[in-house]
Amino acid sequence: MSDVSVVMAVHNGERYVGESLASLLCQSWAGFEAIVVDDGSTDGTAEILDRLSQSDRRIRVVRQDHRGLTPSLNRAVSLARGEYVARQDADDHSEPERLAQQLRFLDAHPAVAAVGTAGWVMDEEGDPVAPLMAPTGSRRVAALLRQARATPIHGSMMIRRSAVEAVGGYRDAFRASQDLDLWLRLSERFPIDNLPEGLYAWRLNSEGVYATRREEQLKYCGIALAFARERQRFGDDSCALLQECAGDLDAFAKRFRMRGLLHALWGELLFRGLGDPGVARRELGAALRSGACHPKTIGFFVWSALGLSWPGRAPLTVQSHG
Numbered sequence: 001m002s003d004v005s006v007v008m009a010v011h012n013g014e015r016y017v018g019e020s021l022a023s024l025l026c027q028s029w030a031g032f033e034a035i036v037v038d039d040g041s042t043d044g045t046a047e048i049l050d051r052l053s054q055s056d057r058r059i060r061v062v063r064q065d066h067r068g069l070t071p072s073l074n075r076a077v078s079l080a081r082g083e084y085v086a087r088q089d090a091d092d093h094s095e096p097e098r099l100a101q102q103l104r105f106l107d108a109h110p111a112v113a114a115v116g117t118a119g120w121v122m123d124e125e126g127d128p129v130a131p132l133m134a135p136t137g138s139r140r141v142a143a144l145l146r147q148a149r150a151t152p153i154h155g156s157m158m159i160r161r162s163a164v165e166a167v168g169g170y171r172d173a174f175r176a177s178q179d180l181d182l183w184l185r186l187s188e189r190f191p192i193d194n195l196p197e198g199l200y201a202w203r204l205n206s207e208g209v210y211a212t213r214r215e216e217q218l219k220y221c222g223i224a225l226a227f228a229r230e231r232q233r234f235g236d237d238s239c240a241l242l243q244e245c246a247g248d249l250d251a252f253a254k255r256f257r258m259r260g261l262l263h264a265l266w267g268e269l270l271f272r273g274l275g276d277p278g279v280a281r282r283e284l285g286a287a288l289r290s291g292a293c294h295p296k297t298i299g300f301f302v303w304s305a306l307g308l309s310w311p312g313r314a315p316l317t318v319q320s321h322g
Contacts, residue, residue, distance in 0.1 A: 004032040004099055004158070005080030009072035010090035014044040016203065017090045019126075021052055021059065024088060029100035032086070034059045035076045040066025069209075070170045070178045077169055080161055089155040091203045093122070098199040102158040105195060112138065113163035113190030114183075116152035119200035132202060138191035145183055145192075148225055148269065152192070154179035156200035163190055173243035176209055177220035184228045218273045219249050222265035230258055260292030268300055272312065277304035 006024055010017050017036075024034055036049055038061060046063070053059040062075065077085055084106060088094060098117060105115050118134035135141050135150050144150035157179075167185045170178045186192055204210065209217055227237035238256055245252040253259050253266075264287035271280030284301035303311070 003082055004029075004084045004086050004103060005076075005082035005161070006032055006034040006086045006088055006099075007037075007073060007076035007080060008034065008088050008090055009037045009039050009069055009076060010041065010045055010049075011039040011066060011069075011072075012041045012043045012045060013090040014041075014048060015091070016205075017045055018048045018052065020088060020090050020092055023093045023095075024099075025052075025056055025058075026096050027094065027099045028096045029103060030058075032058060032099060033081060035079050036061050036090075037072040037076050038063045039068070039072045040064065068175060070172050070174055073178070074169050074172070077161070077164060083161060084158050085161050085164060086158040087155050089202070091205050091208065092155045093126070093201040093203075094156075095199040095201075097197075098156070099158070101195055101197065101199065105193075106158065106160065109191075109193070111191055112193050113186050114152075114157055114159040114192040115195060116156040116158075116193075117195045117197060117199040119153055119156055119198050119202060122201045122203050124203065124205060126201075126203075128201070129204065131198070132200075134194035134196065136194050136196050138193050141192055141194060142187045145180075145187055146225070146228060148180065148221055151180055152183055152194060153200055153202055155202060159186075171239055171243075173239050174220055174224065175247055176213060176217040177224055180221055181224040181227065184224055188228070188231070214273060215270065215279070216249070218269045219266055222262060222269050223249070223252070225265050226256070226258055226262045229261060233258075260287050260290030263287035263290060264292045264294065264297045267297070267304070271300060271304060271310050275310050277307050277309065280304040 038046055038049055049061045053061050102115050106112060116134055119132045120128045121130040121132060123129050132153055135144050163186060170182055174181050230237045241255060242252055253262055256262055263283045267280045267284035267287060270283060281304040284297060284304060287297050288301060
């Protein structure tokens with residue numbers, strides 16, 4: 001049995017997947033398997049994966065019709081043989097010591113369910129453009145996570161397979177931000193942490209979800225946060241309803257029992273993540289009409305109604321760093 005199973009899903013990733021896997025094959029700790037789900041690629045991805053898997057038996061390739069990231073990751077996890085499951089995205093890069101340091105940390109901290117790392121943002125050519133800091137200490141990580149102020153870098157995480165299975169893995173209802181939903185559910189039962197070392201590079205890719213589906217991603221982020229509040233209040237959440245709505249998030253919001261909170265979260269996240277006061281004002285206004293009159297929500301609504309930009313750091317864009 002391999003100690004670590006690295007899981008990756010890729011759809012039409014010929015530009016970067018070879019480089020990403022090469023960074024795994026150069027790890028200082030070699031006792032891992034890499035399970036790569038080719039999610040219906042129609043470019044040259046299959047040929048690259050065939051070549052790499054033939055040259056290194058640690059790479060296991062699974063092919064399927066296009067189903068999306070969440071089902072692909074769940075399939076990869078279901079095939080994992082390792083005690084630990086590590087993530088890596090098909091356009092990202094791991095430093096040579098990443099797996100070794102995470103493995104040592106989890107072995108030394110048996111109560112911790114998952115550990116990520118700090119890292120940096122790189123542009124499409126692989127040049128660094130911004131640091132990605134990671135809070136440390138499980139209490140601080142959990143507190144910032146519940147506010148979506150500092151979420152673990154998805155591709156940098158190493159997780160105990162038993163913990164993933166205990167909370168039901170990724171949930172198919174989340175077509176984006178499936179990682180935040182998982183981290184929130186994990187943190188309700190187990191400590192999670194980060195290493196402060198920069199061991200992972202996240203690529204700001206013009207074809208990635210961050211660049212092409214950012215508003216949708218932020219809305220799913222808001223749903224994950226609202227579900228955490230819902231579980232705290234009622235003991236369960238409305239994931240079955242989200243699944244039933246099949247990606248129609250406005251229809252979901254109308255039926256969600258905490259819709260005022262959801263619109264407030266959407267308004268703040270869209271304001272912070274898109275920097276567009278008009279989009280934020282629409283959601284914040286819906287929150288107020290639903291009775292979610294928290295002072296912060298009122299403040300953000302007034303700020304957006306005045307047409308002012310988000311008072312914090314501007315969101316990253318591909319154009320500004322490409």
